[in-house]
Amino acid sequence: MVKTIMSRDMKxxxxxxxxxxxxxxxxxxxxxxLEFLVEDPAKQVQKYYENIARAAxxxxxxxxxxxxxxxxxxxxxxxxxxxxxxxxxVIARLDxxxxxxxxxxxxxxxxPASDACATLTLTAGLNEGSCSSVTQQExxxxxxxxxxxxxxxxxxIKQGEEVDYQQINxxxxxxxxxxxxxxxxxxxxxxxxxxxxxxxxxxxxxxxxRAVQIQEDIAVNPKIKVPYAAGLDRDSAAFKRAQVDDVRxxxxxxxxxxxxxxxxxxxxxxxVDGVRKPGQVELYQRYVDDRMGSTDWxxxxxxxxxxxxxxxxxxEIEKRMIQLDAVMLDLSxxxxxxxxxxxxxxxxxxxxxxxxx
Numbered sequence: 001m002v003k004t005i006m007s008r009d010m011k012x013x014x015x016x017x018x019x020x021x022x023x024x025x026x027x028x029x030x031x032x033x034l035e036f037l038v039e040d041p042a043k044q045v046q047k048y049y050e051n052i053a054r055a056a057x058x059x060x061x062x063x064x065x066x067x068x069x070x071x072x073x074x075x076x077x078x079x080x081x082x083x084x085x086x087x088x089x090v091i092a093r094l095d096x097x098x099x100x101x102x103x104x105x106x107x108x109x110x111x112p113a114s115d116a117c118a119t120l121t122l123t124a125g126l127n128e129g130s131c132s133s134v135t136q137q138e139x140x141x142x143x144x145x146x147x148x149x150x151x152x153x154x155x156x157i158k159q160g161e162e163v164d165y166q167q168i169n170x171x172x173x174x175x176x177x178x179x180x181x182x183x184x185x186x187x188x189x190x191x192x193x194x195x196x197x198x199x200x201x202x203x204x205x206x207x208x209x210r211a212v213q214i215q216e217d218i219a220v221n222p223k224i225k226v227p228y229a230a231g232l233d234r235d236s237a238a239f240k241r242a243q244v245d246d247v248r249x250x251x252x253x254x255x256x257x258x259x260x261x262x263x264x265x266x267x268x269x270x271x272v273d274g275v276r277k278p279g280q281v282e283l284y285q286r287y288v289d290d291r292m293g294s295t296d297w298x299x300x301x302x303x304x305x306x307x308x309x310x311x312x313x314x315x316e317i318e319k320r321m322i323q324l325d326a327v328m329l330d331l332s333x334x335x336x337x338x339x340x341x342x343x344x345x346x347x348x349x350x351x352x353x354x355x356x357x
Contacts, residue, residue, distance in 0.1 A: 119323045125283045132270035132277050152246040153229035163230050172223040186211045209271045216260040220253055259345055
């Protein structure tokens, strides 16, 4: 661009010099006139040529200055344009970067937490364990219903046949024989009372689980007592008072049995049709071990992993915190339920002390 300006100005200079030369030629200085005007014609002619040279030099200088000014204006215009283009590029890049950042954040928020599957597995396991728990407890209640009827002299709601001493003895002998025969096939686990409180990260086998159930039956005394109402007239007031005492005794005994069964289910799950399913404590233990016991999980949530490990963005950390809060809330609720059950058991024990069976 500068070369173009200089070329245009040089053409202007040549045109100016040519015009000046033509003007000199159009007005020649005659020797006759010079003779009357000056004494030294040669010097006068030299002055004219010097004036022409100075005029040409002045025109050249002026054109050069104009070219410099034009170049400076062009440079300034180009500089302003470059600055504007630079700002426009910066703004465009900033907008593009902001858009990419928002898209990335949206993608991070839309994706589930990387450990969400484990939390869903825990939830599904707890729900399945709850259903299995209900099934197992209902099965145990039905299996004890016959003994409950005998122990309460036929029952209050649905009256059965009259109970005598011989029936009680036969039922107790059959219950004892069944326990001994079943324990014989459980590899001696019926004589290991520490199985219930097994150490962490250890689960009971099907045989060990069944052995614990038998131990709990023995602990609450599987043999039934001869009911107070046995031998009394069913229509008498004495029979009804005695039967109420029988029902009270058996209900409190079965309450203890249900409490021990609930503890077994909570710690070691259920055993339905020979299939053992994990309990709540076992599931929670696995969940905690996969997180608090894992160095990889700890370094991920703290973003302290060495190079090469997966980076956990803020949205991922937030989702994991929500999951942990949900699990802790569930644990708190179960602790409250356990406290209520404990309070009920203590109240029952106190009633036994005040009014023993």
